[in-house]
Every structure is written in C-alpha cells, then in structure tokens.
Amino acid sequence: MKTLNDFNFEGKKALIRVDFNVPLNDKFEVTDATRIVSAKPTIIKILEDGGSCILMSHLGRPKGAQDEFSLRHIVPKVEDILGVEVKFASNCIGQEAEEAAQNLKPGEILLLENLRFHSEETGGDVEFSKQLASLGDFYVNDAFGTAHRAHASTTIIAQFFPESKCFGFLMEKEIDSIDKVLNNSEKPVLAVLGGAKVSSKITIIENILDKVDHLIVGGGMTYTFVKAQGGSIGDSICEDDKQELALDILKQAKAKGVEVHLPVDVIAANDFANNAETQIVDVDKIPDGWQGLDAGPKTLENFDKVVNQCKTILWNGPLGVFEMENFAKGTISLGNSIAEATKNGAFSLVGGGDSVAAVKQFGFEDKVSYVSTGGGAMLESLEGKTLPGIAAILE
Numbered sequence: 001m002k003t004l005n006d007f008n009f010e011g012k013k014a015l016i017r018v019d020f021n022v023p024l025n026d027k028f029e030v031t032d033a034t035r036i037v038s039a040k041p042t043i044i045k046i047l048e049d050g051g052s053c054i055l056m057s058h059l060g061r062p063k064g065a066q067d068e069f070s071l072r073h074i075v076p077k078v079e080d081i082l083g084v085e086v087k088f089a090s091n092c093i094g095q096e097a098e099e100a101a102q103n104l105k106p107g108e109i110l111l112l113e114n115l116r117f118h119s120e121e122t123g124g125d126v127e128f129s130k131q132l133a134s135l136g137d138f139y140v141n142d143a144f145g146t147a148h149r150a151h152a153s154t155t156i157i158a159q160f161f162p163e164s165k166c167f168g169f170l171m172e173k174e175i176d177s178i179d180k181v182l183n184n185s186e187k188p189v190l191a192v193l194g195g196a197k198v199s200s201k202i203t204i205i206e207n208i209l210d211k212v213d214h215l216i217v218g219g220g221m222t223y224t225f226v227k228a229q230g231g232s233i234g235d236s237i238c239e240d241d242k243q244e245l246a247l248d249i250l251k252q253a254k255a256k257g258v259e260v261h262l263p264v265d266v267i268a269a270n271d272f273a274n275n276a277e278t279q280i281v282d283v284d285k286i287p288d289g290w291q292g293l294d295a296g297p298k299t300l301e302n303f304d305k306v307v308n309q310c311k312t313i314l315w316n317g318p319l320g321v322f323e324m325e326n327f328a329k330g331t332i333s334l335g336n337s338i339a340e341a342t343k344n345g346a347f348s349l350v351g352g353g354d355s356v357a358a359v360k361q362f363g364f365e366d367k368v369s370y371v372s373t374g375g376g377a378m379l380e381s382l383e384g385k386t387l388p389g390i391a392a393i394l395e
C-alpha cells in the first residue's frame with residue numbers, strides 16, 4: 001500500500017480529496033472542526049515537501065449551487081487550523097479553478113467550491129472527473145468519510161493518476177485500524193455492538209463472527225434476542241420479524257466458538273423520557289408498561305470482565321439511550337472499561353455514528369486507541385465490503 005511518505009511532493013500540485021463536510025451554525029460558523037484538523041497532517045507534509053495543495057470536498061447535500069452550502073464559509077476556519085492563507089475558487093471546475101490552480105506556487109493552498117454543486121460529482125461522471133483531474137498532477141485521497149461512495153472525486157478520478165496517487169495519512173490510519181481489528185488482531189478479540197436495531201447491524205455481526213472470540217450485544221438490539229429466547233420484554237424496542245435471525249446468530253456464534261454476552265439486567269422505565277420512573281429488573285422479566293432503556297449493574301460488571309480480558313476491542317453502538325442523562329450510565333461504564341483495557345495494552349477502535357458521538361460527549365476520545373472519522377464508511381468496512389474509494393487507489 002503506497003502512502004504519502006513514499007512520495008516527495010517538491011514542485012507538485014497535489015489534488016487532495018478531503019472531507020470538510022463539517023457542521024455549520026446559522027451564522028455559517030464551523031461548530032465541529034474535527035474533520036479539518038484530521039486532514040492537517042497530510043496537507044502539512046505536502047507543503048513542507050515544497051508542494052502545493054488543491055483541496056476538494058463536498059459540504060452537505062445541496063441541490064445545485066446553493067450559497068448556504070458554499071465552502072467559502074469555512075475558509076477562515078481552515079486558515080486558522082492550518083496556519084496558512086487559503087485561496088478559494090468559486091467553482092470546482094472551469095476557467096477560474098484552472099487559472100487559480102495554474103498560478104498556485106509551492107507552499108500555497110487552494111480550496112475549490114463544493115463539489116456537489118455539480119450533480120456529476122455524485123453521479124460519478126467521467127468527464128467531470130477528468131476536468132477535476134486536470135487541475136493537479138498528483139491525487140491524494142484523504143476522505144475516509146466518503147470512501148464508500150463511488151463519486152467522481154473519491155473514486156472515478158483516480159484512473160487519471162495511474163502512477164501518481166496515494167492515500168493521505170488519515171485514510172492510512174483508518175485502514176490500519178480496521179485491519180488491526182479484523183485481520184491482524186491480537187487475541188482475544190471482542191466486538192461490542194449496541195444501538196437501536198438488529199436490522200442495521202446484522203451484516204456486521206455476520207461478518208465479524210469469523211473474526212472475534214467474544215461478542216457483546218447491548219442497547220435496543222438486546223430485546224429482540226431476549227424475546228426470541230422466550231423472555232418478557234414489556235414495551236422495550238423489538239424487531240419481531242428479526243427474532244428468527246437473532247436465534248440464528250446465536251446458533252452461528254456457538255458453532256464458531258464465539259461467546260455471546262447479553263445483558264442480564266436492565267434499567268427499565270415506565271416512559272421513554274429522562275424523568276420517567278425507573279426500576280432495575282432482570283432482562284427477561286420486564287413488566288408490561290415498562291421498557292429497558294439502559295444496561296443494569298450486574299450486566300455492567302459482567303461486561304467489564306469481558307472487556308478487560310480482551311486484547312482487541314471494537315465498539316459500535318451505545319448500551320442505552322445515552323442521549324438522556326438518566327440512561328447514559330451503561331454507555332459511560334462501558335467506555336470506562338474500554339479505556340482501562342486500552343491503558344493496559346489493548347487496541348480499541350470506536351466506529352460508526354452514535355458511538356463516536358457518545359465517546360466524544362463523555363470524554364473517552366483520548367482514552368481509546370482510535371476513533372473513526374467515517375460513519376457509513378466504517379460500517380461498510382466492518383461489513384466486510386471493499387470501499388470503492390480505497391479500491392481505486394489500490395488498483
């Protein structure tokens with residue numbers, strides 16, 4: 001796998017696909033700059049080599065050129081983070097972009113306007129890709145967040161740089177982390193899968209059963225498994241049509257020698273509300289009118305033991321409705337267990353949507369080995385799919 005450090009960018013114009021799809025407030029200020037900060041090492045390496053950077057990204061889901069989705073809003077923030085002036089082209093293709101790219105000197109940065117102002121971007125249009133490609137003489141993909149999309153700037157463009165393309169540092173880290181969990185893992189390997197629904201995690205579960213020694217199932221998914229085994233789950237969230245599937249997963253796990261750990265007790269509430277009345281009950285004896293919204297104390301003790309005996313840990317999905325303070329304890333406790341295991345030498349990867357939000361909210365970000373920056377891309381990787389953006393660089 002060729003990475004940035006295999007190349008010297010002196011005198012080169014690197015066309016870098018970054019993921020600057022950052023959240024903005026109503027004053028168009030960046031409210032979370034993580035994605036910009038994550039792209040910094042790649043940009044700085046190229047500048048320090050004596051190259052220049054042409055940055056391309058999407059922002060949101062515009063319908064045509066809508067000013068609210070303009071990347072010009074983020075220019076001050078990018079300058080702030082990189083400590084370098086950032087030039088801006090108000091169209092990612094065409095004369096303005098071509099002239100700005102031509103005039104770019106070593107050490108300079110040009111940011112192109114939102115790629116998705118052209119429908120050809122998501123359409124994966126070859127001609128549009130070629131126009132983008134003409135702006136630079138080297139292609140770097142550092143946008144893990146969109147690596148699962150075969151868009152013009154993430155995938156199709158790579159064909160115009162057969163010998164001069166590579167991953168950026170962020171992509172490299174993401175790919176390495178997934179590899180450390182799924183392929184080159186130190187045993188015992190544990191996957192913790194929480195979140196709301198079995199249906200959204202089923203492909204991941206099926207893929208990882210061949211890779212893990214332990215599987216913790218938590219969160220809303222729990223109740224489909226418990227009901228399928230004959231337990232009473234009261235009004236807890238459940239996918240009735242996935243009960244067969246849940247039993248089949250348990251059977252497959254047994255056949256593969258994977259130990260499955262389910263909650264034994266839960267915090268049940270008489271309403272889906274933070275101020276609801278609560279009681280701790282066995283997971284399979286939840287009374288009617290009550291619903292399990294978080295893991296109980298015995299469960300957390302069990303999970304802590306499992307986590308701390310493992311050397312590789314993947315965490316996807318919260319153990320309860322962590323958005324409500326009174327049902328966040330399980331997720332926080334699991335985070336603490338994973339932090340402790342990490343301190344003792346385990347490799348821990350947190351990936352996919354809500355678990356990343358939880359990890360950040362509760363301050364575990366620096367206490368786990370790696371927090372993935374890509375929601376959908378991470379989930380698809382865990383499902384065992386080859387992402388088109390990654391394949392296009394390796395081809």
Ligand code: AMP
Pocket residue numbers: 194195196197200218219220221237292293294316317318319320321322323353354355
């Ligand atoms: P996911 O995106 O599949 O990881 O699901 C995350 C969501 O699952 C979060 O918004 C949680 O509030 C929700 N969740 C976790 N546990 C439960 C539960 N016991 N009942 C209902 N929702 C839950």
